[in-house]
Amino acid sequence: METRRDRVRAATVREISETARRILVEQGPEAATLRAIAREMGMTAPALYRYFGSHGELLRHLVGDLFTELTGELHTALKQVPQDDMSGKFLTVSRQFRAWSLAHPREYALLFGAPVRGAAEQEQIDFAEDCAREFGWTFMALFLELWRRGPFRIPSDDEIDPVLRDQLRRYRDGVLGIELPLGVIQQFLKCWIRLQGSVSLEVFGHLAFALDDAAPMFELMLAEISTDLDLTYTPPPHNT
Amino acid sequence: METRRDRVRAATVREISETARRILVEQGPEAATLRAIAREMGMTAPALYRYFGSHGELLRHLVGDLFTELTGELHTALKQVPQDDMSGKFLTVSRQFRAWSLAHPREYALLFGAPVRGAAEQEQIDFAEDCAREFGWTFMALFLELWRRGPFRIPSDDEIDPVLRDQLRRYRDGVLGIELPLGVIQQFLKCWIRLQGSVSLEVFGHLAFALDDAAPMFELMLAEISTDLDLTYTPPPHNT
DNA sequence: GTAAACTGCGAACAGCGTTAACTTCGCATA
DNA sequence: TATGCGAAGTTAACGCTGTTCGCAGTTTAC
Numbered sequence: 001m002e003t004r005r006d007r008v009r010a011a012t013v014r015e016i017s018e019t020a021r022r023i024l025v026e027q028g029p030e031a032a033t034l035r036a037i038a039r040e041m042g043m044t045a046p047a048l049y050r051y052f053g054s055h056g057e058l059l060r061h062l063v064g065d066l067f068t069e070l071t072g073e074l075h076t077a078l079k080q081v082p083q084d085d086m087s088g089k090f091l092t093v094s095r096q097f098r099a100w101s102l103a104h105p106r107e108y109a110l111l112f113g114a115p116v117r118g119a120a121e122q123e124q125i126d127f128a129e130d131c132a133r134e135f136g137w138t139f140m141a142l143f144l145e146l147w148r149r150g151p152f153r154i155p156s157d158d159e160i161d162p163v164l165r166d167q168l169r170r171y172r173d174g175v176l177g178i179e180l181p182l183g184v185i186q187q188f189l190k191c192w193i194r195l196q197g198s199v200s201l202e203v204f205g206h207l208a209f210a211l212d213d214a215a216p217m218f219e220l221m222l223a224e225i226s227t228d229l230d231l232t233y234t235p236p237p238h239n240t
Numbered sequence: 241m242e243t244r245r246d247r248v249r250a251a252t253v254r255e256i257s258e259t260a261r262r263i264l265v266e267q268g269p270e271a272a273t274l275r276a277i278a279r280e281m282g283m284t285a286p287a288l289y290r291y292f293g294s295h296g297e298l299l300r301h302l303v304g305d306l307f308t309e310l311t312g313e314l315h316t317a318l319k320q321v322p323q324d325d326m327s328g329k330f331l332t333v334s335r336q337f338r339a340w341s342l343a344h345p346r347e348y349a350l351l352f353g354a355p356v357r358g359a360a361e362q363e364q365i366d367f368a369e370d371c372a373r374e375f376g377w378t379f380m381a382l383f384l385e386l387w388r389r390g391p392f393r394i395p396s397d398d399e400i401d402p403v404l405r406d407q408l409r410r411y412r413d414g415v416l417g418i419e420l421p422l423g424v425i426q427q428f429l430k431c432w433i434r435l436q437g438s439v440s441l442e443v444f445g446h447l448a449f450a451l452d453d454a455a456p457m458f459e460l461m462l463a464e465i466s467t468d469l470d471l472t473y474t475p476p477p478h479n480t
Numbered sequence: 481g482t483a484a485a486c487t488g489c490g491a492a493c494a495g496c497g498t499t500a501a502c503t504t505c506g507c508a509t510a
Numbered sequence: 511t512a513t514g515c516g517a518a519g520t521t522a523a524c525g526c527t528g529t530t531c532g533c534a535g536t537t538t539a540c
Contacts, residue, residue, distance in 0.1 A: 109354035114444045164456035171450045197437020210411040216404035
């Protein structure tokens with residue numbers, strides 16, 4: 001049952017997350033220390049240990065929140081696209097993902113940067129991991145819908161590299177649990193790598209050596225992917 | 241003139257770099273503290289300030305060294321390809337880049353991770369920046385050679401997005417200073433984004449949700465890019 | 481031969497994550 | 511209503527971090 005204390009506690013957890021995020025955004029990741037977060041809230045650092053087991057756990061919780069926010073924005077944008085406009089859905093989700101990432105570079109770095117802090121930390125129940133999975137599922141689900149409603153050209157199983165074929169099959173049967181040609185998954189991965197790879201490079205500033213606005217290159221890529229998926233590319237609505 | 245002290249000093253700088261790298265590789269980035277580096281060398285932390293102005297400067301110097309090593313390996317691999325085998329050169333450099341990155345993930349994170357430490361630090365003479373430029377030039381030079389010796393299909397200036405066209409022109413005239421169709425630069429960026437984007441995702445573990453060996457996907461991408469550039473794709477020599 | 485420059489050291493400062501012992505308060509039950 | 515327990519906060523402390531300062535010892539240069 002939902003007692004009063006539970007509500008207060010949940011509110012505090014939320015405030016900690018928000019404070020941590022504000023410091024992260026305004027002063028950078030190295031400024032988001034336990035003491036700084038506590039100070040901002042009129043508390044002391046050890047008090048935070050009543051809510052999180054360690055500094056890392058606090059950050060991982062923030063990661064979960066951020067994934068949830070990002071996923072939510074993608075779904076919100078998706079709802080404003082006509083139900084049967086698959087091209088529009090694909091373009092909208094892709095652009096919204098890039099837009100969020102560029103608008104929140106430090107959050108993006110936290111979500112998609114190098115997992116420097118002991119990557120293989122197997123938490124018993126990892127909140128952040130679940131949120132990340134749900135985020136990924138947003139794209140996967142869209143892709144499945146794309147495939148079901150307007151099949152595009154995919155390689156047959158024979159055309160797929162044997163090593164890759166085994167991995168795709170393991171992923172399909174072990175994780176997804178859906179009946180689906182392996183070529184669809186290969187195509188999904190190809191598109192996703194291009195999408196996220198491109199966004200990562202841009203957000204981390206690795207395209208700044210040549211471009212100060214990578215939007216046109218991103219749109220070019222969307223057009224190419226649209227061709228691959230038998231979709232109709234249309235330029236973004238508010239082209240600046 | 242090269243005095244004795246200069247040599248000793250240079251040797252110490254080199255030892256510091258090597259020690260820092262060893263700790264970074266063996267124990268992770270957060271273990272590469274000034275005190276740990278000094279301890280490993282039988283020194284104390286303040287002594288390091290005789291060689292580097294700060295911890296960050298030391299790391300940036302290491303970044304320069306790493307870029308140089310990576311660039312060197314690319315050139316070494318390149319020398320073993322017949323002078324006129326442009327397809328081989330492209331495939332070799334791409335595969336060598338991926339191989340180095342996978343073999344040195346922590347170094348890769350330092351070079352190509354999120355530039356978290358005040359990105360816009362304009363050092364007067366940034367050693368690391370120069371090495372990065374030289375690294376980038378390796379790919380650019382190869383691409384120019386590709387273009388000159390076996391022209392591939394490129395978009396005409398009219399076909400390029402106006403916003404992108406201006407940026408490409410500024411990059412060509414302001415940085416490269418070479419006469420070249422803008423379409424070549426666009427094609428170069430497209431390929432580079434796919435290449436590095438793919439490698440980044442793999443090294444940072446962002447493909448592990450589906451693949452435990454991304455090599456086939458990488459080769460698939462190389463094949464596609466080869467087609468774009470009118471090159472002949474051939475599988476890697478030692479396919480495991 | 482002497483002065484200056486270079487290279488190291490130890491001590492110290494503020495800040496970090498984290499732990500321990502201790503107080504205070506809210507709530508549930510006898 | 512009184513009692514007691516657990517949750518939530520405190521201060522003090524430990525060992526770590528980057529960094530600065532003042533002091534030696536050695537090496538180079540004039």
